[in-house]
Amino acid sequence: MLSDIYMKCETGEIVGLFGRNGSGKSTLLKIIAGIISVPDACIRINSDSKNTTKTLLREINYLSQDSFIPKHLSVQKAIQLSVDKQNETFLGNDSFLQSILDKKIKHLSGGELRYLEVKLLLSNPSKFVLLDEPFSKLSPLMCDLVIDLIKENSVRKGIIITDHNHENVIRVCSRFVLLENGKLQNIKEKGALLY
Amino acid sequence: MKKLQNILDFFQSTLLINLAVCLLFVVFAGVETFFLSFLSLGFIASIFFKEKYRKNEYLFYFNNGVSKLNIIVFSYFMTIGASVLLGGIVFLIKRIF
Numbered sequence: 001m002l003s004d005i006y007m008k009c010e011t012g013e014i015v016g017l018f019g020r021n022g023s024g025k026s027t028l029l030k031i032i033a034g035i036i037s038v039p040d041a042c043i044r045i046n047s048d049s050k051n052t053t054k055t056l057l058r059e060i061n062y063l064s065q066d067s068f069i070p071k072h073l074s075v076q077k078a079i080q081l082s083v084d085k086q087n088e089t090f091l092g093n094d095s096f097l098q099s100i101l102d103k104k105i106k107h108l109s110g111g112e113l114r115y116l117e118v119k120l121l122l123s124n125p126s127k128f129v130l131l132d133e134p135f136s137k138l139s140p141l142m143c144d145l146v147i148d149l150i151k152e153n154s155v156r157k158g159i160i161i162t163d164h165n166h167e168n169v170i171r172v173c174s175r176f177v178l179l180e181n182g183k184l185q186n187i188k189e190k191g192a193l194l195y
Numbered sequence: 196m197k198k199l200q201n202i203l204d205f206f207q208s209t210l211l212i213n214l215a216v217c218l219l220f221v222v223f224a225g226v227e228t229f230f231l232s233f234l235s236l237g238f239i240a241s242i243f244f245k246e247k248y249r250k251n252e253y254l255f256y257f258n259n260g261v262s263k264l265n266i267i268v269f270s271y272f273m274t275i276g277a278s279v280l281l282g283g284i285v286f287l288i289k290r291i292f
Contacts, residue, residue: 035257053262061258068254072208081201082259121258 002028005184007177009128009158014150016173017162018187023179025162026065029130032160033062045127061126065133067113071106075116078105082120090123096145110137118146122153129157135165147172201259205266206273212244213237213274230278238274242267 001024009015019025030036032043034056043050043060050056069078075097083090091097097119100112108116118134134150135143143165150159150172163169170176176187213233220232245252253263261269 035254057257057260057262062254064251064254066251068251068258070204070208070249070252070255073204077204078255081197081204082255084197124258 002031002179002182005179005182007032007160007184009160011127011156011158012154013175014154014159014161014173016169016176017160017179018166018169018176019162019179021164024182025179026132028179028184029062029132029160029162033060033130035062059126060128060130061121061124063117063121063129063131063134065136067110067117069105069113069117069120071104073105074101075103075105075108076101078116079120083123084125090119094119111139111142114138115142115146119149122149122157127157129153129159131159131161131163133163134161135163135168143168197259198261201256201261202266202269202273205256205261206270209238209241209245209270209274210277212241216240230282233278233281234274238271 005028007015007028017025017028027036031038031041034043034050034053037053041051043056045059050059073081079090079097079101097116100108100116103112105113114134114137118131121129121131131150134146138146147168150161153159161169161173178185178187214237216237217229217232220228220236253266256266257263
């Protein structure tokens, strides 16, 4: 499905990955994160080859399409397990998160859960974050919050986003690539997205 | 520390199914099968349940720096530790009473 793909993402960059349904966007992100292992894949971070899951764990975080926080946890516990104690600014003045702190994950709405997942991943100390459909199930207001979060964190991270909500991806990304017929190509004009 | 907390949480989440399987063994095969089932079929059943119905949750621990293999292996070590602790308590109770 995927062949001869070369993808680059630098710290401070937000790359939008586009492609039709089934074109392999999620598969590509899983390969980069080390969740799917394939022969001849080479991931390099700061010129160092990172081809084992163990080495990639510390460097790359991956947001999957489906929710992944264990349902038996409370929001507070999920935050405690994900965020370093030193990161006291995590909650900050986020009134939305503070209002759901005592809720169980299984009782959150799809949008609440998606926002929490994106915020947890972006607060991790990893160098890169891969976001697979971060805007799914989010209301327009929550989409704006997530866009602000992504922009805020892109200063210290490289971020790759794929989402069928193209408007939001275009709003937040600094560069775009298109995955078509198993090949990756750079997009210079937004018109090229009319496929 | 964060990794250990994640492993502990995963271990705790396997306990309910493990103990339920052990209870079945105790009811149908006797109390003496408890520890054997706790360390074998009970644990395997809990991992099977996770694999079948909660597979995506491994990603949560993955994003917190613990791979799937690591979390399963360390949970098994914790299961062994728990059975030793439980065995010690049972032994003490028998000695006292």
